[in-house]
Amino acid sequence: MAGAPVPIPVADDKILCIDDLRREASKKLPTGVREFYNSGSTDQITIFENTTAYAKYRVRPRVLLDVSKCDTSTSCLGRKVSFPLGVSPAGLQAMAHPDGEVATSRACARKGINMGISSFANYTVQEIRSAGLAADPGMRHAMQMYTMKDRELELRIIRQAEAQGCTAIFLTADSPVLGVRYNEWRNDFRTPDGLGFPILEWDSEAIRKQSHDDSFVSFNDDAHNWTRDIPWLRSVTGMEIWIKGVLTAEDTLKAIEMGCDGILVSNHGGRQLDGVPATIDALPECVEAANGRIRIHVDGGIRSGTDMFKALALGAEYCWVGRPAIWGLAYDGEKGVDLMLDTFYNEFKRCMQLTGCNSVKDITKACLGVVRPYGPLARL
Numbered sequence: 001m002a003g004a005p006v007p008i009p010v011a012d013d014k015i016l017c018i019d020d021l022r023r024e025a026s027k028k029l030p031t032g033v034r035e036f037y038n039s040g041s042t043d044q045i046t047i048f049e050n051t052t053a054y055a056k057y058r059v060r061p062r063v064l065l066d067v068s069k070c071d072t073s074t075s076c077l078g079r080k081v082s083f084p085l086g087v088s089p090a091g092l093q094a095m096a097h098p099d100g101e102v103a104t105s106r107a108c109a110r111k112g113i114n115m116g117i118s119s120f121a122n123y124t125v126q127e128i129r130s131a132g133l134a135a136d137p138g139m140r141h142a143m144q145m146y147t148m149k150d151r152e153l154e155l156r157i158i159r160q161a162e163a164q165g166c167t168a169i170f171l172t173a174d175s176p177v178l179g180v181r182y183n184e185w186r187n188d189f190r191t192p193d194g195l196g197f198p199i200l201e202w203d204s205e206a207i208r209k210q211s212h213d214d215s216f217v218s219f220n221d222d223a224h225n226w227t228r229d230i231p232w233l234r235s236v237t238g239m240e241i242w243i244k245g246v247l248t249a250e251d252t253l254k255a256i257e258m259g260c261d262g263i264l265v266s267n268h269g270g271r272q273l274d275g276v277p278a279t280i281d282a283l284p285e286c287v288e289a290a291n292g293r294i295r296i297h298v299d300g301g302i303r304s305g306t307d308m309f310k311a312l313a314l315g316a317e318y319c320w321v322g323r324p325a326i327w328g329l330a331y332d333g334e335k336g337v338d339l340m341l342d343t344f345y346n347e348f349k350r351c352m353q354l355t356g357c358n359s360v361k362d363i364t365k366a367c368l369g370v371v372r373p374y375g376p377l378a379r380l
């Protein structure tokens with residue numbers, strides 16, 4: 001029948017939303033692994049706020065508009081993507097499912113979106129890249145890096161990323177030392193024997209020592225700084241340089257001054273410094289300071305297509321998610337990541353249509369409001 005609505009397929013009767021995926025995936029994981037993935041640092045304030053802060057915003061829909069040709073596509077890292085979502089660089093994915101980052105890469109490629117590769121991946125850059133490229137030759141990967149004490153290793157990682165055709169470096173700037181993660185201490189967390197870290201050239205014993213015993217101090221360079229590290233990166237690579245972990249106007253301006261290509265407004269999923277703001281609350285000051293002079297992406301606590309919509313309305317160009325991909329893997333490997341991405345896609349498209357947006361460019365500040373206690377809806 002002409003004009004009949006196309007039903008959104010329900011791929012799994014247990015998993016209708018990302019919270020279902022979190023719950024079902026979490027049931028499958030042993031305590032230490034589950035808490036390593038799901039927890040934040042110290043008092044869990046930031047991880048809690050990352051998700052809950054979205055709830056204060058209200059969507060301002062326009063009605064009676066033709067949304068039959070709603071187009072969710074946009075661009076990210078220089079290519080067209082099917083919708084504005086990517087998988088953040090999150091390490092140790094093979095602990096959730098043996099196919100780990102390779103499965104995530106394939107699922108992202110099939111969905112027409114990009115992925116970040118963690119330095120703590122359990123597969124090589126080559127394995128992760130080629131799995132994605134086999135499904136979508138245009139797929140882009142960002143290589144996540146730290147400012148490492150071992151500059152030679154840092155350089156080897158950069159050369160691998162370049163050789164495999166990664167587009168960008170996501171320089172994680174929020175981790176001169178590791179956040180205080182009580183769960184790892186309580187559970188005496190250690191990575192399973194035999195699970196290697198080929199990008200860092202480490203085995204599981206080395207990572208246990210680094211993260212558990214000395215909080216990154218002998219690994220990451222706590223003397224890192226803008227004026228030493230950014231020009232050095234520029235001098236050794238032509239890849240784009242993005243700063244991951246920016247939460248303030250001041251650091252947005254610094255990234256612009258240093259000629260970076262973009263910032264990822266991120267608090268590391270609440271795993272580094274607890275008590276910093278939710279990323280959706282830090283985003284507006286970064287957008288305002290940038291005034292269009294630098295690309296801005298966001299991650300942290302995004303759990304629905306409506307959350308994505310809100311982040312875009314507040315000025316982010318693109319959203320990334322960490323834990324949802326891990327839950328997808330733990331739930332059902334590559335199929336679980338597909339399910340996670342389909343859930344976000346369907347929710348995001350539905351939200352665009354229900355607000356009268358036909359393209360990602362239509363998602364602006366005018367699409368949001370805030371409910372203040374005992375007051376009318378306030379325009380932003």
Ligand SMILES: Cc1cc2nc3c(=O)[nH]c(=O)nc-3n(C[C@H](O)[C@H](O)[C@H](O)COP(=O)(O)O)c2cc1C
Binds near residue numbers: 091299302
């Ligand atoms: C298990 C796990 C491992 C992570 N590993 C890294 C990492 O190696 N490097 C990094 O910069 N961020 C890492 N992150 C942070 C993510 O890149 C991302 O910022 C965060 O997960 C986004 O928040 P969300 O999980 O609420 O979506 C990790 C996150 C998780 C949950």
Ligand SMILES: CCCCC(=O)C(=O)O
Binds near residue numbers: 091120211268271
């Ligand atoms: C030892 C830390 C591994 C990566 C990770 O958990 C993070 O960056 O949050």
